[in-house]
Amino acid sequence: MVIALSLFNKYILIMPLNYLLFTQIILFLFITPGSPRILIMSYAMKYGMKKSIWTAVGDISANSLQMLIVIFGIGTLLFTYPDIFLIIKWIGILYLIYLAFDILKSKTQEIASGILDFKKSNFSFFKDGFIVAGMSPKAWIFIGTIFPTFINFDKNYILQFFILGLSYIILDFISLIIYGLIARKIIVWLKANPKTINLISSIALLSIALIASFIKI
Secondary structure: OHHHHHHHHHHHOOOOOOHHHHHHHHHHHHHOOOHHHHHHHHHHHHHOHHHHHHHHHHHHHHHHHHHHHHHOOHHHHHHHOOHHHHHHHHHHHHHHHHHHHHHHHOOOOOOOOOOOOOOOOHHHHHHHHHHHHHOOHHHHHHHHHHHHHOOOOOOOHHHHHHHHHHHHHHHHHHHHHHHHHHHHHHHHHHOOOOHHHHHHHHHHHHHHHHHHHHOOO
16 A cells, blocks of 8 residues: 555656646647648548548647657757748648648549548548648647646656657547548538538638638747
């Protein structure tokens, strides 16, 4: 009993500060529609949920890389030179515009008959998710500014950062899948006019790109 209590006290001390508050903040972040969620909804409607999972994997892979960059100190360089964020932002916006027009001009699949368009490779889905998430300044700023406020640097901060990062990735992935599943439910109302899916997806991505262009970093 004493040993168990000792181990509990040891590991509870290395938990991030206000961990429950951190999870509440990232859950609020994830339920807010952003470019990764709009993208996976668009792909889930157009290509099906099974293929779109690779987009979610690309997203969390980009987030993992962002966290590693921040934890190894390169994040400090990004905040010292904010113009880098501006470049990342506009690359991301241009890529969203490219994806919007790519979806718009692509052939419409026969949803009513259950035939889906599988011409895109798994790597292509992964790449799109990776680039859209990796070029999102919101993720860089969140990881670089919010994470440190929940870390006690007098303890094992590497382990604390790992706990925060793993929580972020797991909840992000779950939220992306939920968005994709919701999109697959919406598709029931669009069976009469499959081309509407391409139009809605393109407009949604262009809207996110437009909104992002007006947001100051």
